[in-house]
Amino acid sequence: MTIEQEIRRLADKYADNLKARVDERVEEMEADDNSHYMIYKVLGITNEEGRLIDVYQNKGRFLYKYxxxxxxxxxxxxxxxxxxxxxxxxIPNTIGQRPKTFEIDCLVEGRDAIEIKWRDATTDGDHITKEHTRMQNIKDAGYKPIRVMFYYPNRTQAQRIQKTLETLYAGADGEYHYGDNAWEYVEQCTGIALKRILEAIATERTNGS
Structure with missing residues (x-):
């Protein structure tokens, strides 16, 4: 199986699982108590609008996760x-008590400790502390911390968090790749044009192929 075939297999698996989970949740919602729609109506939202909002809120949660x-x-x-x-x-957390361990997504050639994130929209300041502890543990273990994040957050506060993390990675002699640079980093390291493969799949599926 080629890597493109493997990625297509993964896409099929996740698409099928997403559809099944969403269908299950929408069916469950048919039996929900909708008495809260009264408050929606007070705020100018009709019953039908309220139902659609609730359905898509649930769909959005599953879509983001998958x-x-x-x-x-x-x-x-x-x-x-x-x-x-x-x-x-x-690797064990030798600096703090929580969490007990940190997971490196990909340890390349026993040196580069790569964390892969599709996006990170957190605005929680505690996130910085946790990431700093994570980076320090990775560095103490003799690895180079590298963060690869494909989509940068849109909100100002979340962007501030990412800017701080970028500074922390630099301070730990690590690397932080995001946006176009993240896709380029994957291709340069692996020789695989992941974005091109995903764009081809997306085009096929949105064109009904």
Whole structure:
């Protein structure tokens, strides 16, 4: 199986699982207590609008989860194709008590500790502390911390968090790749044009092929 076939297999699996989970949830919602629609109506939202809002809110939660998991697994598959020994590795947290371990998504050639994120829209300041602890543990373990994030957040506060993380990675002698640079980094490291493959799949599916 080629890497493109593997990514297509992953896309099929995640698309099928997403559809099944969404269909299940929408069916469950048919039996929900909708008495809260009264408050919606007070705010000018009709029953039908309220129902659609609730349905799409649930669909959005599942879509975000499955989209992230798919892209992260597809990126890992690219590294595994090029570096068969670059599996996930857990290292102990020697600085704090929580969490007990940190997971490296891809450890490439026993040196580059790569964390793969599809996007990170958090605005929680505690996120910085956790990431700093994670980076320090990785560096203390003798690895180079590298963050690869494909989609940068849109909101100002979330962007501030990412700017701080970028500074922390630089301070830990690491690397932070995001946006176009993240796609380029994967291709340069693995020789696999992940974005091109995903664009082809997206075009086929939206054109009904």
């Amino acid at each position: 989209a992230g998991s798919f892209l992260e697994e597809a990126a890992k598959a690219c590294f595994l194709e090029k570096f068969p020994e670059s599996g996930s590795v857990k």
